[in-house]
Amino acid sequence: MFASDFEKGATMNETGGEAPANVSTTAGRIFKIIRDHGPLNGTDIVRRTGLAKSTVSAYLERLLAVGLLRDEIPSAGKRRRLKVAESAGYVVGVAMGQSHLNVALCDLEAEIIDSVGESVDLVKDPPEKILGLVIAFARELEKRAGLGPSALFGVGIGLPSPVDYSEGFPVSPPVMPGWDRFPVASFLAREFTCPVFVDNDVNVMALAERDKGAAAGVADRKGSFILVKTGTGIGAGLVIDGEIYRGAKGAAGDIGHIGIDGDSTPCRCGNTGCLEAVAGGRALAALAEAAARSGRSAFLAGELASGAAMSPAIIARGAASGDEECLRLLISSGACVGEVLAKLVNFFNPTLIVVSGGLTRLGDRFIASIRESIYRRSTPLATADLIVKESALLEKGGTMGAAILVLDEVFSHRNVSKLMRRFDDQSG
Numbered sequence: 260m261f262a263s264d265f266e267k268g269a270t271m272n273e274t275g276g277e278a279p280a281n282v283s284t285t286a287g288r289i290f291k292i293i294r295d296h297g298p299l300n301g302t303d304i305v306r307r308t309g310l311a312k313s314t315v316s317a318y319l320e321r322l323l324a325v326g327l328l329r330d331e332i333p334s335a336g337k338r339r340r341l342k343v344a345e346s347a348g349y350v351v352g353v354a355m356g357q358s359h360l361n362v363a364l365c366d367l368e369a370e371i372i373d374s375v376g377e378s379v380d381l382v383k384d385p386p387e388k389i390l391g392l393v394i395a396f397a398r399e400l401e402k403r404a405g406l407g408p409s410a411l412f413g414v415g416i417g418l419p420s421p422v423d424y425s426e427g428f429p430v431s432p433p434v435m436p437g438w439d440r441f442p443v444a445s446f447l448a449r450e451f452t453c454p455v456f457v458d459n460d461v462n463v464m465a466l467a468e469r470d471k472g473a474a475a476g477v478a479d480r481k482g483s484f485i486l487v488k489t490g491t492g493i494g495a496g497l498v499i500d501g502e503i504y505r506g507a508k509g510a511a512g513d514i515g516h517i518g519i520d521g522d523s524t525p526c527r528c529g530n531t532g533c534l535e536a537v538a539g540g541r542a543l544a545a546l547a548e549a550a551a552r553s554g555r556s557a558f559l560a561g562e563l564a565s566g567a568a569m570s571p572a573i574i575a576r577g578a579a580s581g582d583e584e585c586l587r588l589l590i591s592s593g594a595c596v597g598e599v600l601a602k603l604v605n606f607f608n609p610t611l612i613v614v615s616g617g618l619t620r621l622g623d624r625f626i627a628s629i630r631e632s633i634y635r636r637s638t639p640l641a642t643a644d645l646i647v648k649e650s651a652l653l654e655k656g657g658t659m660g661a662a663i664l665v666l667d668e669v670f671s672h673r674n675v676s677k678l679m680r681r682f683d684d685q686s687g
């Protein structure tokens with residue numbers, strides 16, 4: 260089986276399990292059910308699909324023969340069950356932040372085999388240089404794992420920017436001017452000769468929470484939830500009925516520049532009172548430094564005098580040690596994030612909000628402040644069963660989610676079925 264057997268297609272509507280049970284996508288449907296719910300036996304799949312037992316058996320045998328499935332090692336007395344052959348190939352997941360790059364080698368279940376990371380400067384460094392690093396890191400990881408490029412199924416990247424998903428490039432990134440419309444996907448596809456998928460980092464993190472993190476149990480992976488990334492920038496990933504909602508142009512969830520009522524803090528986007536400018540990581544660092552210099556916070560003054568850069572972790576330490584200004588800063592940031600999320604809750608009525616990103620280092624009181632603010636400003640019905648909790652994955656979510664982005668695409672119904680047909684042609 261070769262990675263080149265897969266193509267990027269118009270697959271987003273086909274992964275929802277709602278596809279008609281026509282012959283051409285049946286293998287893909289069965290494979291998707293095993294990806295989502297495996298290990299499973301034939302009876303489980305008959306029950307979930309309503310297909311005839313003989314049909315299911317035939318497709319399972321073919322999926323085994325082509326190497327996409329394997330037998331789970333059965334415990335004594337248990338029936339044979341099948342799962343994804345996670346070692347039949349690999350994918351590369353890339354998480355790009357404004358200041359940090361992480362590249363992970365993942366198996367076909369998006370589990371991280373190995374990873375490397377390095378500090379970068381996306382504002383100053385041109386895309387060619389950063390993407391050159393991505394290539395070098397991926398090759399290094401392949402070498403360390405003893406894998407050849409023919410087993411690479413695809414590369415996924417999360418960028419801290421609005422992304423045109425179908426074109427695979429960033430669009431008007433507010434802080435990375437050199438990246439505007441740079442053809443990231445095609446640049447990397449030339450090097451890797453496999454499919455490359457590029458999405459906004461927050462969407463990618465939402466995929467990781469859906470499959471592996473805090474949202475994994477939400478209504479059998481068909482739930483609707485919001486992932487909010489709180490860091491230097493603030494953004495949200497919207498998952499509706501188990502699928503990422505990107506909007507008309509890929510800008511859905513860009514909540515960092517929604518205005519906070521009555522605030523006039525200037526934002527780098529040119530407006531005033533934007534959530535990011537009031538409550539984001541850079542804003543907090545500036546507020547902490549001001550509090551240190553003005554003497555409002557003895558704790559922060561001490562930290563600044565010892566040469567420490569103001570950070571969420573320092574503010575959290577100050578709050579834990581009883582410094583009132585630190586506590587006020589983190590509660591205020593959480594309240595602003597919650598104010599904007601309340602608007603989304605009223606509009607969208609999700610079952611779950613997962614909070615991720617660097618500001619989670621502010622601790623439980625920050626999450627609690629977000630929660631309080633949402634509850635105060637949302638309608639009772641919208642918050643009746645709403646859960647607000649911290650990400651279960653944090654840093655790992657970026658690379659794992661990028662791997663899942665690839666796997667969802669290359670294992671779309673259509674691609675799996677196409678692979679089956681090619682296999683049949685070869686063996687027939």
Ligand SMILES: [Zn+2]
Pocket residue numbers: 515516526527528529530531533535536
């Ligand atoms: Zn703004």
